[in-house]
Amino acid sequence: MNDKLAQKLKILADAAKYDVSCSSSGSKRKNSGGLGNGVAAGICHSFTEDGRCVSLLKILMTNHCIYDCAYCVNRQSNDRPRAAFTVDELVELTIGFYRRNYIEGLFLSSGVRKNPDFTMEQLMLVAKKLRTEQRYNGYIHLKAIPGASPELIRMAGLYADRLSVNIEIPTNNQLQRLAPEKNHQSVMLPMNQINKGIIQNKEERKKFRRTPLFTPAGQSTQLIVGASPESDQQILHLASGLYQAQHLKRVYYSGYLPVNDYDQRLPALPEPPLVREHRLYQSDWLMRFYGYQAGEIVTQSHPNLDLEIDPKLSYALRNMHIFPIDINKADYEMILRIPGVGVQSAQRIVAARRHRRLNSHHLKKLGVVMKRARYFITCNELPAYLRDISSETLRRHLILESKSKYRKSADTQLSLFSQNFAVSVQH
Amino acid sequence: MLILTFDNTFEGFLSVVFTCYAEKLIPHDILPTNHFQEKLFAEVRHIDTNIVHTERVWAGLQKKLNRRAKEMPYRIFLSEMPEAYIRLYKYIRRVFDTNAYVDSDWGDPHVMELRKLDREVTREAMRMLQFIRFEKTKDNIYFAPIEPRHNVIPLIINHFKSRFSDQQWLIYDLKRDYGIFFDLKKVEEITLNNKQFDEIRGRLNTNVVMENESTYQRLWKNYFQSINIKERCNKKLQRQHMPQRFWKFLPEK
Numbered sequence: 306m307n308d309k310l311a312q313k314l315k316i317l318a319d320a321a322k323y324d325v326s327c328s329s330s331g332s333k334r335k336n337s338g339g340l341g342n343g344v345a346a347g348i349c350h351s352f353t354e355d356g357r358c359v360s361l362l363k364i365l366m367t368n369h370c371i372y373d374c375a376y377c378v379n380r381q382s383n384d385r386p387r388a389a390f391t392v393d394e395l396v397e398l399t400i401g402f403y404r405r406n407y408i409e410g411l412f413l414s415s416g417v418r419k420n421p422d423f424t425m426e427q428l429m430l431v432a433k434k435l436r437t438e439q440r441y442n443g444y445i446h447l448k449a450i451p452g453a454s455p456e457l458i459r460m461a462g463l464y465a466d467r468l469s470v471n472i473e474i475p476t477n478n479q480l481q482r483l484a485p486e487k488n489h490q491s492v493m494l495p496m497n498q499i500n501k502g503i504i505q506n507k508e509e510r511k512k513f514r515r516t517p518l519f520t521p522a523g524q525s526t527q528l529i530v531g532a533s534p535e536s537d538q539q540i541l542h543l544a545s546g547l548y549q550a551q552h553l554k555r556v557y558y559s560g561y562l563p564v565n566d567y568d569q570r571l572p573a574l575p576e577p578p579l580v581r582e583h584r585l586y587q588s589d590w591l592m593r594f595y596g597y598q599a600g601e602i603v604t605q606s607h608p609n610l611d612l613e614i615d616p617k618l619s620y621a622l623r624n625m626h627i628f629p630i631d632i633n634k635a636d637y638e639m640i641l642r643i644p645g646v647g648v649q650s651a652q653r654i655v656a657a658r659r660h661r662r663l664n665s666h667h668l669k670k671l672g673v674v675m676k677r678a679r680y681f682i683t684c685n686e687l688p689a690y691l692r693d694i695s696s697e698t699l700r701r702h703l704i705l706e707s708k709s710k711y712r713k714s715a716d717t718q719l720s721l722f723s724q725n726f727a728v729s730v731q732h
Numbered sequence: 733m734l735i736l737t738f739d740n741t742f743e744g745f746l747s748v749v750f751t752c753y754a755e756k757l758i759p760h761d762i763l764p765t766n767h768f769q770e771k772l773f774a775e776v777r778h779i780d781t782n783i784v785h786t787e788r789v790w791a792g793l794q795k796k797l798n799r800r801a802k803e804m805p806y807r808i809f810l811s812e813m814p815e816a817y818i819r820l821y822k823y824i825r826r827v828f829d830t831n832a833y834v835d836s837d838w839g840d841p842h843v844m845e846l847r848k849l850d851r852e853v854t855r856e857a858m859r860m861l862q863f864i865r866f867e868k869t870k871d872n873i874y875f876a877p878i879e880p881r882h883n884v885i886p887l888i889i890n891h892f893k894s895r896f897s898d899q900q901w902l903i904y905d906l907k908r909d910y911g912i913f914f915d916l917k918k919v920e921e922i923t924l925n926n927k928q929f930d931e932i933r934g935r936l937n938t939n940v941v942m943e944n945e946s947t948y949q950r951l952w953k954n955y956f957q958s959i960n961i962k963e964r965c966n967k968k969l970q971r972q973h974m975p976q977r978f979w980k981f982l983p984e985k
Binding site: 307310311314315318319321322323335336338339340341342344348349350351352353354355356357358359362363364398401402404405406407440562577579653654656657658659660661663667670671 | 832836837838839840841844858861862863864865866867868874876891894895896897898899947948950951952954955956958959960961962963964965966967968969970972973974982984
């Protein structure tokens with residue numbers, strides 16, 4: 306029995322690994338005399354060799370699927386080993402792992418078997434059994450299957466901490482080209498329902514404290530990047546819209562890995578677009594924690610993110626007129642816009658400058674990356690480096706200075722330039 | 733050169749602070765007795781713990797500290813770094829001698845150092861929540877060995893108590909030779925005399941471990957390997973998040 310279970314676990318974990326979401330944050334569910342609780346910040350329990358965190362038991366209920374989406378490893382026409390868990394097996398596995406502190410909870414997704422309703426019901430039953438029979442209060446993240454009945458999704462929301470519906474392909478016509486059985490409307494339907502449910506639940510909980518939680522950790526989604534020809538501008542505007550209209554907690558970006566390279570509808574990429582994915586995440590952070598608008602990060606003239614430098618630096622170089630910023634006087638929001646200053650250092654700066662005026666030595670100690678920041682600030686004694694350097698020159702200089710792993714073939718062209726630059730900085 | 737010693741407890745340390753104020757002492761160093769080595773030319777004085785003094789100092793501190801920094805002195809104490817005690821003493825003096833909240837004065841090198849140490853202790857405690865792995869014994873106790881850099885057990889009790897409230901568990905610090913045991917009602921500090929585990933890796937002896945324990949460990953390892961994406965291999969990042977010193981306790985490694 307154990308060998309069979311091990312075999313299933315192998316197949317269904319392998320099939321689930323391309324879903325990038327793994328966060329266990331956002332839920333403060335209390336332990337009411339049973340097992341487990343939620344920790345608002347989330348906890349990562351292990352890290353695989355690809356450097357990604359293992360927080361939840363991320364697994365598929367089954368990798369049988371009636372759909373045939375071009376980008377998906379589990380598409381019906383692929384010849385792969387298939388397997389399916391029973392509800393009880395999953396419950397036992399989750400509890401067994403949780404009690405040993407291997408995991409923070411369960412992230413259950415599934416291929417669509419028979420029909421969306423059947424699949425959704427299976428997922429919901431696992432969560433229900435964990436919550437009611439096992440008195441389990443740890444984290445549960447369920448996939449909401451597009452096309453499932455609203456009642457099933459509502460039930461799932463009552464047991465889960467987070468629900469997610471994957472959009473996968475950022476524009477509707479590309480989605481329909483790659484996944485003929487799907488469209489954006491079918492994805493937005495459950496997303497709208499969950500969003501309304503969460504808002505309503507929050508209102509009710511203000512009035513009646515005993516109202517059961519509905520998806521307390523909110524909902525998230527995933528976009529595949531590089532499987533279709535959308536620009537970063539389209540992707541970021543979509544993400545920004547989702548954050549505002551649907552109140553999503555997270556949008557995940559998954560650089561397309563050529564899992565089905567035989568399919569002519571997909572582009573042949575020399576390597577997975579990992580740098581692009583990274584830049585998209587950086588932009589996402591700028592929108593969520595730094596107060597940037599999507600339209601500031603990508604513009605009509607720059608619809609794609611600069612792969613060589615990060616989006617914040619890129620923004621600064623396009624908007625040199627707002628710099629230099631005075632560390633000792635500027636508002637928190639402006640300090641956040643200085644390249645090399647993160648949320649933590651910005652908060653420290655604002656707290657520390659009430660005690661004394663800060664100079665560059667302090668800033669370095671506070672954790673500011675002065676290599677980048679010095680061109681954009683003035684503080685007690687530091688002269689503005691900015692005055693005489695054009696943004697293009699500065700850009701190349703900063704790329705050269707950085708030991709970024711993203712620097713690639715451009716090196717040869719740049720080294721020629723660097724000699725000129727070295728001369729010009731010496732003055 | 734005056735060196736003050738105390739009885740290794742936080743209460744003892746706070747009593748030292750009280751005595752320094754009361755007798756206008758200027759200590760060159762403050763050390764717990766178990767860290768203390770005889771020094772030539774040093775005047776050494778042991779301060780006895782006085783719980784009344786302790787409470788007065790602690791209550792005073794709570795009034796003068798920012799909400800988020802209230803527990804910081806305790807965490808600094810738990811770091812067990814030899815230089816932490818005198819630094820903490822100087823910090824406490826500054827807290828009492830000024831009116832502003834000192835803890836946000838990041839521009840001051842002493843405050844900066846202390847906040848850094850505080851973060852280190854907090855992070856070590858966090859790593860316990862992440863990387864502790866329980867093994868189940870035949871008598872249904874979940875056992876986990878740890879070897880933290882700082883003495884973080886007091887900081888993790890509440891987490892494990894509320895999370896695993898329906899199972900008995902024992903978390904044991906191999907380096908400091910003490911642990912905490914939860915018997916479904918309360919958490920107790922214990923020291924084991926008869927150790928039923930190997931003292932380097934903390935693995936339970938085969939005669940006490942539950943029969944199906946290795947099954948779960950195998951399943952977990954199996955899962956851990958299957959969830960990895962080979963095309964994205966980045967072992968440096970893995971080590972950054974999960975330092976190698978924890979690996980010997982992880983069944984998946």
